Amino acid sequence: MMISRFVLAILLVCGQSALAHAEEDIFAEYRAMFGDDSPAILVEMDGEALWSTAAGEKAVSLETCDLGLGPGVVDGAYAQLPRYFQDADKVMDLETRLLWCMETIQGLDTIDLRDQPFSEQGTPQTALEQLSAFIASRSKGLPISVPQSHPKEVEAFESGKRLFNFRAGPHDFSCATCHGQEGKRIRLQSLLKLNSPEGARESFSTWPAYRISQGSVRTIEWRMADCARQQRLPGLIFGSDFAIDLITYLGVQANGEAMNAPGLKR
Amino acid sequence: MSLDRRHFLSVSASMIGALVAGVALPFRLLAQQARPEAGFAATDLASAYAALGGNPEPSNDIVFTSPEIAENGAVVPVSVVSNIAGTTKISILVEKNPNPLTAVFYIAEGTEPSIQTRVKVAQTCNLYAVVEANGKLFSASRETKVTLGGCGG
């Protein structure tokens, strides 16, 4: 009797909080009006074309690039990144892996792309953004399964978990400042608790995403770099350990969730 | 070609002559002739209306949808469905934009008087759908709130 009452009380509390959450999402109507017509598809199309376009000193396409599931396998690859790659002896996310393939397979000079991996607003999307949109779209509906079998993959996760709480800069911000609590928002923007599976699932499964405010597809590395900017930190280096570790931390927590990227965000 | 008659009436007489004569004119030329430049240049609702042909009469036969509150004013989905017989033209106006007139759609015969698109809304204000049918103008309006999301930086 006591127990059932206790359970009932919990159910009531949970039910209420779920309701409150639904009421709070005042942008639900707005987002619903987009249907499944995200401009991200335009970038996916460009990325698909780019994937099979010959480039670089060796004048070959990226079609033999190994994204973790074997040379040339695109379907499902994004749902299993970041992961450890023997040839590079590193944990790599999709974006660093793509640069690796451009350099090693195509003999492409990637200095400019490394320096400016993300397009400026109003300028064409970079190769990296186009390819990311395309490759992510080919994992749609597949369960996220970011591996934790190699010691370096475990290390990246543990490091990311710690970095999530790293407070620094003139504002004392860490990732946890905004993304460490349930049900909070900044202005009207709902915040996900990213050190929990629920929040990580919702977030990780929807990057890359078409950012409405910028009219561009943005990648998860961009999200990390832009968080660092808003944290008032110096520039986050593309493909750095800080970025990859945090992405791994998010991805592993999100394991099991179906990929649904590119997403659509404010 | 069964495009809206009214649209063609604004084309110069010589061009109509050419059309009647069956001379294939590039469509673009016609479109440019028809563009309501004064409407797009207007900086307030009243002068945009004037350029479209006058003040519309509010009508419940237009189903105009825009979100009550937009997460980002740069992209606001809008939907217009006209239940007014003989609808030939649908315009969308955003009252407080620098230039309220945003888009004009010419509905050909056989095309449903129903349009969905996405527009920029600079600040919280009324959005208007103006429908032209049988030479008369009708309108419906909706307020969309534009808010600040995110960190503001």
Next chain:
Amino acid sequence: MASPMRIRATMMNGATEVKVLMSHPMETGQRKDSSGALVPVHHIKDVVAKHNDKVVLQAEWGAAVSQNPFLQFKFSGGAAGDTVSVTWNDNKGETRTDQVTLR
């Protein structure tokens, strides 16, 4: 060089629903880039949609249509093998036409 559009045309109950996404910056001329300079106005001015050779929709646009514009409309008719084409022209004289075949 303008990127391709994405056109989806679906036959339903004797009519054809068309959804178009166009790749275009739709600059208002009022936005500043990261160096503070005004980005020149650059927007689609007119759009023409055809079912085979017949014009089914025409539009005139200002700069306040959103970036990467979306357009949805429906015309009566449409049979497998028919084409639906969309053409846009912008204020810089750029143009792009794409088409799909109904099936």
Next chain:
Amino acid sequence: MTIRPTSTLTLVFGVMIISACATNNPAPSPAENLLTRDPVATSFRPQGQASLERLAQDDVQRICSEYEGREIPADLVAMISAESASSVVFPADGNYFGDWRAGKLIAETGTGLQSNDDPSKPNGGNCYACHQMAPDEIAYGTIGLPLVNYGKLRGTSEAILKYTWTRLWNSHAYNACSHMPRFGANGVLTEQQLKDVMAFLFDVESPVNKEVVSP
């Protein structure tokens, strides 16, 4: 901006952390022992006004990172609170109030000190990112407590003015490891800007203190 260099305080804190670890915290997991790299040291480059110095944590940042989401040992709380409270600089002229209109703008402005911000422009306080303030502004965040009718509800006694100034200057004085930036202590806002924010909170004419109209 002042990032306090490591000082004698660090020694004290260091000893306390070690003892705290020994008593309150489980030993690091084997996985944590695997950590061989230092991502903070290798992952950033100076950009705009954001130099690499910003990565150096002061004592408060280090302790609060360590205890994020966990209970902070009471002695560390006492230490942080005391240290934070003692460093508050109150207005030299004894006047707490500036212009509420300027304060409103500061509360609404989210820019300042980011790598892409113009350092010649004043920093924002971005209060609205986390707090509800004027009842008619719907775009407010919820990380911090609501501040609707702040002055109206609390009055303007010397005690409440000092308390509020301290909260703005260094929130850790009352709430160790608070998520609120140390606007005064870290030089995010100037004394005049803090006065403007105070006016926005307390002035009877400020929108913050206007009647709450139920919809």
